[in-house]
Amino acid sequence: MVRTFTFAVAVSLWLGSGATAADWPRFRGSEGSGISPEKGLPITWSSRENLAWKTELPGPGASSPSFFGDHIYLTSWTGYAVPGQPLGSEADLRLHLVCLDRKTGKILWNQSIPGRTPAKKPSRDGEGYASSTPAVDADRIYCFFGTTGLFAFDHSGKKLWQAEVGTRQQGWLSAASPVLYQDLVLLNGSIESEAMIAYDKQTGREKWRTPGIKDAYNTPILVKNAAGKDELVVVTQPKVIGLDPLTGKQLWTCNTDIGWYIVPSAVADRGVVYCLGGRSGITGLAVRAGGSGDVTATHRLWTSKKGSNVSSPVFYQGHLYWMNDASGTAFCAKADTGDIVYEERIPRAGGVYASALLADGRIYYLGREGKTYVVAAKPTFELIATNDLSDGSNFDASPVAIDGRLFLRSNKALYCLERK
Numbered sequence: 001m002v003r004t005f006t007f008a009v010a011v012s013l014w015l016g017s018g019a020t021a022a023d024w025p026r027f028r029g030s031e032g033s034g035i036s037p038e039k040g041l042p043i044t045w046s047s048r049e050n051l052a053w054k055t056e057l058p059g060p061g062a063s064s065p066s067f068f069g070d071h072i073y074l075t076s077w078t079g080y081a082v083p084g085q086p087l088g089s090e091a092d093l094r095l096h097l098v099c100l101d102r103k104t105g106k107i108l109w110n111q112s113i114p115g116r117t118p119a120k121k122p123s124r125d126g127e128g129y130a131s132s133t134p135a136v137d138a139d140r141i142y143c144f145f146g147t148t149g150l151f152a153f154d155h156s157g158k159k160l161w162q163a164e165v166g167t168r169q170q171g172w173l174s175a176a177s178p179v180l181y182q183d184l185v186l187l188n189g190s191i192e193s194e195a196m197i198a199y200d201k202q203t204g205r206e207k208w209r210t211p212g213i214k215d216a217y218n219t220p221i222l223v224k225n226a227a228g229k230d231e232l233v234v235v236t237q238p239k240v241i242g243l244d245p246l247t248g249k250q251l252w253t254c255n256t257d258i259g260w261y262i263v264p265s266a267v268a269d270r271g272v273v274y275c276l277g278g279r280s281g282i283t284g285l286a287v288r289a290g291g292s293g294d295v296t297a298t299h300r301l302w303t304s305k306k307g308s309n310v311s312s313p314v315f316y317q318g319h320l321y322w323m324n325d326a327s328g329t330a331f332c333a334k335a336d337t338g339d340i341v342y343e344e345r346i347p348r349a350g351g352v353y354a355s356a357l358l359a360d361g362r363i364y365y366l367g368r369e370g371k372t373y374v375v376a377a378k379p380t381f382e383l384i385a386t387n388d389l390s391d392g393s394n395f396d397a398s399p400v401a402i403d404g405r406l407f408l409r410s411n412k413a414l415y416c417l418e419r420k
Helices: 003-017
Strands: 053-056 065-068 070-076 094-101 107-114 142-144 150-153 159-163 180-182 184-189 197-201 208-209 220-224 230-235 239-243 250-255 268-269 274-275 285-289 300-304 314-316 319-323 329-336 340-345 358-359 362-366 371-376 381-387 400-402 407-409 413-418
Touching: 053 197, 150 184, 180 220, 197 239, 220 268, 268 314, 314 358
Parallel strands: none
Antiparallel strands: 053 413, 065 070, 070 094, 094 107, 142 150, 150 159, 180 184, 184 197, 197 208, 220 230, 230 239, 239 250, 268 274, 274 285, 285 300, 314 319, 319 329, 329 340, 358 362, 362 371, 371 381, 400 407, 407 413
């Protein structure tokens, strides 16, 4: 794997939080790239082959597992609008932070809190109240539960603080995950309050709030610009926005020309941010971080009509790789121009909401039905394997590769896969 400048910077920030190179403490890993350094991962598996363990979860959720120290953390919900169960009452909605043993998958504790009412019923079965991946450091686990708020727990499961984010709700509820930076928890509260918000990690006190963040379901990323300064980048429907992560001051904007809300999270390499989003028209672009004011004419490098409405891409050796959420089409594009290198539809792939994972020269695309498509990470399409763990529920969480193992989460269970 090519270690880029941005990767080295992200690792230095990550280690500063108390994490080690063996942890996966937030959505898509330490830098939000979806890239893992793990080797020797399984290529084929099933409910009988290369399955180390399977742990039934207390409830559904689309949050990915986070790994820190000896523990795995993920979120679930119960009591209301649970797929396959009677609708129930809003008053019974419970939101869960679950801690598992990293080696065995045994549930060590399950902390639950009541959901705020009124609780909007999700627009689709299986999408709901636990879609944000926890962010973890040596002191706390930070969980976002939409209008119920942002919460911090210690590693024994004790609730330390909670903070308000906003009260607005939409049919798909929330999906953005918290990001840690120095002494701040950074959160995209676009759905709840149309704002990017920073909270003090120790107290939960709001430090700054930047308005105007609209139609953005994605998790922001930290990018180092050409001058060596950190920028917080979030992709909204009309604009990519660069902020000072310490103050929330808007540094620059770039038009996206995307006509839909933005769900995929961006990735970056060497100060260039790559964005996907939307269902038609312009659905992808690249913009160089840095600059001041409207940088569309000077920093936008290309736009594309090939993209994804939900799943996020990975960057690897000068190329972008992703799978379209609706068509099950795998894409490879040149990162410098946006030109499509290949566009291969995988028959019967179904929907793909999980973001791409790259590890050991392979890309893992996890479909909603539990099928994982293992594709070679090279500019020539090669489908290496198709694996099926279907359990009658949705697999919407993004996969994780760590400890020489691959972890997949469904609405029913967390699966640990290893080569035997």
